[in-house]
Amino acid sequence: xxxxxxxATRSLPPPSERYTILGWLRKNLFSSLFNTVLTVVAVAFIVxxxxxxxxxxxxxxxxxxxxxxxxxxxRGRYPAAEAWRLWLVLYLLGGAVGMIWSLTxxxxxxxxxxxxxxxxxxxxVPFFSWAxxxxxxxxxxxxxxxxxxxxxxxIERRGRAIAYLLIGYLILMLVVLRGFxxxxxxxxxxxxxxxxxxxxxxxxxxxxIALSFPLGVLLALGRQSQLPAIRIASVIYIEFIRxxxxxxxxxxxxxxxxxxxxxxxxxxxxxxxxxxxxxxxSAAYTAENVRGGLQxxxxxxxxxxxxLGLSGYQTTMLIILPQALRAVIPVLVGxxxxxxxxxxxxxxxxxxxxxxxxxxxLANPDWLGTQQEIYVMVAGLYWIFSYMMSYASRRIEEQLxxxxx
Amino acid sequence: MSENTAVDEIIxxxxxxxxxxxxxxLKDVSLRVxxxxxxxxIGPSGSGKSTFIRCINxxxxxxxxxxxxxxxxxxxxxxHIEQIRSETGMVFQQFNLFPHLTVMxxxxxxxxxxxxxxxxxxxxxxxxxxNRVGIPEQADKYPGQLSGGQQQRVAIAxxxxxxxxxxxxxxxxxxxxxxxxxxxxxxxxxxAETGMTMLVVTHEMGFAREVADxxxxxxxxxxxxxGTPEHFFTNAQQERTKTFLSQIL
Numbered sequence: 001x002x003x004x005x006x007x008a009t010r011s012l013p014p015p016s017e018r019y020t021i022l023g024w025l026r027k028n029l030f031s032s033l034f035n036t037v038l039t040v041v042a043v044a045f046i047v048x049x050x051x052x053x054x055x056x057x058x059x060x061x062x063x064x065x066x067x068x069x070x071x072x073x074x075r076g077r078y079p080a081a082e083a084w085r086l087w088l089v090l091y092l093l094g095g096a097v098g099m100i101w102s103l104t105x106x107x108x109x110x111x112x113x114x115x116x117x118x119x120x121x122x123x124x125v126p127f128f129s130w131a132x133x134x135x136x137x138x139x140x141x142x143x144x145x146x147x148x149x150x151x152x153x154x155i156e157r158r159g160r161a162i163a164y165l166l167i168g169y170l171i172l173m174l175v176v177l178r179g180f181x182x183x184x185x186x187x188x189x190x191x192x193x194x195x196x197x198x199x200x201x202x203x204x205x206x207x208x209i210a211l212s213f214p215l216g217v218l219l220a221l222g223r224q225s226q227l228p229a230i231r232i233a234s235v236i237y238i239e240f241i242r243x244x245x246x247x248x249x250x251x252x253x254x255x256x257x258x259x260x261x262x263x264x265x266x267x268x269x270x271x272x273x274x275x276x277x278x279x280x281x282s283a284a285y286t287a288e289n290v291r292g293g294l295q296x297x298x299x300x301x302x303x304x305x306x307x308l309g310l311s312g313y314q315t316t317m318l319i320i321l322p323q324a325l326r327a328v329i330p331v332l333v334g335x336x337x338x339x340x341x342x343x344x345x346x347x348x349x350x351x352x353x354x355x356x357x358x359x360x361x362l363a364n365p366d367w368l369g370t371q372q373e374i375y376v377m378v379a380g381l382y383w384i385f386s387y388m389m390s391y392a393s394r395r396i397e398e399q400l401x402x403x404x405x
Numbered sequence: 406m407s408e409n410t411a412v413d414e415i416i417x418x419x420x421x422x423x424x425x426x427x428x429x430x431l432k433d434v435s436l437r438v439x440x441x442x443x444x445x446x447i448g449p450s451g452s453g454k455s456t457f458i459r460c461i462n463x464x465x466x467x468x469x470x471x472x473x474x475x476x477x478x479x480x481x482x483x484x485h486i487e488q489i490r491s492e493t494g495m496v497f498q499q500f501n502l503f504p505h506l507t508v509m510x511x512x513x514x515x516x517x518x519x520x521x522x523x524x525x526x527x528x529x530x531x532x533x534x535x536n537r538v539g540i541p542e543q544a545d546k547y548p549g550q551l552s553g554g555q556q557q558r559v560a561i562a563x564x565x566x567x568x569x570x571x572x573x574x575x576x577x578x579x580x581x582x583x584x585x586x587x588x589x590x591x592x593x594x595x596x597a598e599t600g601m602t603m604l605v606v607t608h609e610m611g612f613a614r615e616v617a618d619x620x621x622x623x624x625x626x627x628x629x630x631x632g633t634p635e636h637f638f639t640n641a642q643q644e645r646t647k648t649f650l651s652q653i654l
Contacts, residue, residue, distance in 0.1 A: 308567060
């Protein structure tokens with residue numbers, strides 16, 4: 001301690017940056033004449049916009065249109081007598097999410113927290129009936145139950161448990177929503193033509209993502225395949241789909257498909273046709289995004305895996321894909337958010353998704369002149385779900401960042 | 406010894422040729438390596454030494470000549486290739502650890518999925534190997550959290566976990582900071598002392614002198630000279646060998 005060498009190399013504390021509010025303002029907003037002018041203009045602009053927006057929202061807007069049409073906006077023409085089935089689906093969702101959350105805390109952590117906060121936040125909506133609030137509470141309770149249950153699963157079985165849970169949930173959800181037959185005593189059929197509103201938008205997005213993701217990964221791998229037939233087929237598919245707008249695929253599905261099918265061929269469900277179009281469209285984009293990830297994995301990773309004796313399939317599944325997908329999480333989530341918003345295009349082919357329902361409400365003479373309120377609400381709902389996806393993706397990235405080079 | 410050379414010689418390469426497009430990277434390379442032998446390959450960059458050892462486990466495909474590893478002829482037959490790869494470990498210049506897996510997972514991956522060991526069994530082997538390379542405390546870290554020397558030692562442990570009969574080293578210390586080279590070379594020297602058959606491409610002449618049984622000098626795709634280290638460093642015959650040695654020593 002006393003030698004010259006130690007005192008010479010003793011490190012200094014980092015320079016402290018002391019900020020007063022005034023200092024911060026001067027540094028960031030008023031550092032030059034030009035910046036001062038910019039600041040003043042920008043503040044004036046923001047105040048002007050906010051003022052007129054708030055004045056509209058609190059004085060002239062007729063928000064009554066939303067509670068009055070709430071059921072329509074949420075579930076379209078799904079019969080009120082069967083609405084309990086939607087709650088059942090939400091209970092199951094709560095349970096599944098809770099369980100997955102507890103199974104993946106190591107990796108995904110608080111990403112799903114956002115899903116847990118949501119039911120509580122929704123309970124605060126002023127015009128909700130006590131029945132709705134009770135149901136929301138039940139979703140929460142079942143979610144916590146699922147979380148507790150997940151804790152008891154041994155760690156080795158978790159990956160498989162999550163896969164089964166997701167697949168099981170998807171199937172159960174469809175069965176509950178769709179029902180069995182016209183005159184079944186339990187769960188009578190609810191034709192998809194009656195599904196609508198937020199329910200339809202979320203279902204299209206959910207299944208669109210769940211189906212297009214694996215298809216897109218397969219296409220990306222196919223595009224890099226050694227076998228020319230598979231490679232060329234993948235390239236043609238991807239380039240064809242990316243060359244046409246989604247709306248044209250939707251129209252093709254709704255209008256032209258039936259013309260090509262032989263006479264007497266049973267009519268394919270219209271919602272299903274829209275879902276197929278969305279899935280096929282999104283898969284092509286997923287494929288290109290995943291290909292970017294595949295190319296970011298270095299040649300050395302292939303070689304190391306080969307040198308260890310891993311088969312081609314094992315190399316892809318254990319080494320290449322995990323790294324490739326991790327690299328493209330932000331892009332993929334961005335694409336899925338886009339897919340969610342693109343589902344609003346089905347309104348143009350006559351389905352009553354969130355946007356389609358909004359238009360039917362506006363067509364109702366009782367609610368003439370409420371475009372602003374309705375469209376602000378639609379935008380708000382899209383924003384909430386898009387932001388949730390974006391938030392979850394950022395948390396997942398943070399958690400997975402541990403092993404980054 | 407001469408009666409059972411076929412059994413003794415674990416790697417037999419005869420007139421191996423390899424082209425990259427028009428460029429001939431290997432010209433009639435022949436080399437026989439006995440079990441437990443340590444062979445060091447030296448030569449200027451671009452001389453084909455890396456290409457040569459990468460042909461032995463089929464990371465590169467040779468186009469003419471024969472390669473036989475532990476009695477298994479290396480052909481297009483995928484079963485032969487997989488068999489040879491599972492008996493041959495390889496350590497790369499750039500380590501090539503799997504960055505998304507922990508050190509422990511890096512080492513146990515191939516034993517679990519290729520050798521079909523139980524996870525606990527594979528972990529025991531991995532732990533003893535990590536002890537052997539001197540970094541048992543790093544088992545749960547990710548490769549990105551380790552120094553270059555530590556990463557290369559993990560890479561060696563990962564190869565050894567497959568219990569190979571042969572270890573191929575492709576310039577294992579070339580990407581390391583000078584102070585980390587020794588820790589890797591020490592591990593390699595210990596490995597040589599356990600009787601592992603090793604084929605090492607390196608620029609570390611000290612290692613060649615001390616550990617190698619034979620030194621091979623390659624230049625422009627050909628084997629120029631083969632001999633004991635002693636012969637090599639004191640009494641090289643070929644003009645090209647002498648020039649090379651005078652440049653680096």
